[in-house]
Amino acid sequence: MYFSYSGNTREMAQIAKCRTGSDICELVSPEPLPQDLHTLHDNVVDSKLFPKEKMAPLPLPFDPDKYAVFIIGSPLWLGTYPDFFIAYLESIDWRGRKVFPFVSFGGTRGSYYTKIKEICKGASVDLPCEMHSTPYPGEARRFEVWLDKINSFTGNIK
Secondary structure (H helix, E strand, C coil): CECCCCCHHHHHHHHHHHHHCCCCCECCCCCCCCCCHHHHHHHHHHHHHCCCCCCCCCCCCCCHHHCCEEEEEEECECCECCHHHHHHHCCCCCCCCEEEEEEEECCCCCCHHHHHHHHCCCCEECCCEEEECCCCCCHHHHHHHHHHHHHHHHCCCC
């Protein structure tokens, strides 16, 4: 399950699907997002400086009760997940599940890992795989090694 703004996280999710044999689901913003990165950044800064009321949980486009293991990917915006992505995650009862988060970021990593553990209360949340939004040499291989760890956990050895 992932959200992608520019396509980087989508590409990572496709690699995860191929490498692990897992299902895939793209979560989309309920509101159109600005195409201009500077406008998006300004909107994110405004929402962090002047928070609105918390979004209600959003319904998922799949049945999460069919899954015990989740690979979750999203870009970070100012060191955390987009509000609507959090709203999707909050619609799941995480008790007894295993979560493998991965993120892409262009600047600060912030406290997103603390946030994902808070959102996925009751789940076992593994250490994340962090990828810079401008891939550096070796990052793709590091991501594959991280995915192999998931395969070893699930028994889905490729």
